[in-house]
Amino acid sequence: MLATAVLLLAATPAIAADATAAEKKAALCAACHGPSGNSTIPANPSLAGQPSQFITTQLIMFRDGRRKDPQMSPIAASLANADINEFGKYFSAQKPAPPARKTDPAKVAEGRRLTEQYNCTACHGAELKGQQHIPRLVGQQMDYLRTQLRxxxxGTRFDMDGNMTSAAQPLSEKDIEVLADYLSALQ
Ligand code: HEC
Ligand code: HEC
Structure with a gap:
């Protein structure tokens, strides 16, 4: 017991120092991705609570130039693997803020029906909170979700294995609108 307590005490300052270093680095991201990775800009994605593997994979795709964005690409270009891993750990550990918007019950029912019809839950998880290299969708910025689905x-948003490009093919413009509305208001 005592030995464990001593070990824990000894370990605490190192963990705290790590957290501060990661926080300092992440301050660079806050201008665009919001405080603790909770975006307040409609076109920019929240990062809080995303699976660590999803964050690292996307950063590598931006760095390699396979995924492109005029704002994000230059940031990713200079990141080292160690930074990328640190950002994955840091943002996946941040608490997602409650969704900033609500939608009406009829739209919720329609949105839920679409996520079942098109198997979104099969890959993004039963609660659509993501897993491994697959992103969390709930509470994401509505404009961002709409743009990515379009x-x-x-075929203009690169994806690693083509699965998401295939999944988006049967979606109509109206489906995309309902899904973006539903997902962004979901907790
Ligand atoms: C100048 C603004 C800006 C800064 C600073 C910035 N980003 Fe981004 N980031 C963006 C935009 C805009 C996108 C969405 C690009 C798109 O629409 O494809 C994005 C996308 C991402 C994505 C993909 C998220 C997803 O859901 O697909 C990750 C991961 C990411 N950024 C991480 C970071 C990290 C880590 C930092 C800090 C080192 C950072 N960004 C700094 C603007 C920025
Ligand atoms: C076969 C598995 C699969 C299915 C089914 C699927 N997705 Fe995806 N989805 C993925 C993967 C994998 C990614 C990450 C792609 C990448 O960038 O490499 C993704 C990415 C996304 C993104 C981008 C989010 C972000 O933060 O960048 C959105 C939005 C999305 N999916 C919505 C949906 C919706 C809505 C459905 C149902 C209509 C759906 N997905 C069905 C696998 C799937």
């Missing part, structure tokens, strides 16, 4: 459908 991008996958048009």
């Amino acid at each position: 991008g996958f459908k048009a």
Whole structure:
């Protein structure tokens, strides 16, 4: 017991120092991705609570130039693997803020029906909170979700294994609108 307590005490300062270093680095991201990775800008995604593997995979795709964005690409270009891993750990551990918007019950029912019809839950998880390299969708910025779904459908948003590009093909513009509305208001 005592030995464990001593070990824990000894370990605490190192963990605290690590957290501060990661926080300091993440301050660079806050201007665009919001405090603790909770975006307040409609076109920019929240990162809080995303699976660590999803964050690292996306950063590598931006760095390699496979996924492109005029704002994000230059940031990713200079990141070392160690930074990328640290950002994955840091943002996956941040608490997602409650969704900033609500939608009406009829739209919720329609949105839920679409996520079942198109198997979104099979990959993104029963609660659509993501897993491994697959992103969390709940509480994400509505504009961002809409743009990405349109991008996958048009083949302009790169994805690693083609699964999401395929999943977006049957979606109509109206489905995309309902899904973006539903997912962004979901907790
Ligand atoms: C100048 C603004 C800006 C800064 C600073 C910035 N980002 Fe981004 N980031 C963006 C935008 C805009 C996107 C969405 C790009 C798109 O639409 O495809 C993005 C996308 C991402 C994504 C993909 C998220 C997803 O859901 O697909 C990750 C991960 C990411 N950024 C991590 C970071 C990290 C880590 C930092 C800090 C080192 C950072 N960003 C700094 C603007 C920025
Ligand atoms: C076969 C598995 C699969 C299915 C089914 C699927 N997705 Fe995805 N989805 C993925 C993967 C994998 C990614 C990450 C793609 C990448 O960037 O490499 C993704 C990415 C996304 C993104 C981008 C989010 C972000 O933060 O960048 C959105 C939005 C999305 N999916 C919505 C949906 C919706 C809505 C459905 C149902 C209509 C759906 N997905 C069905 C696997 C799937």
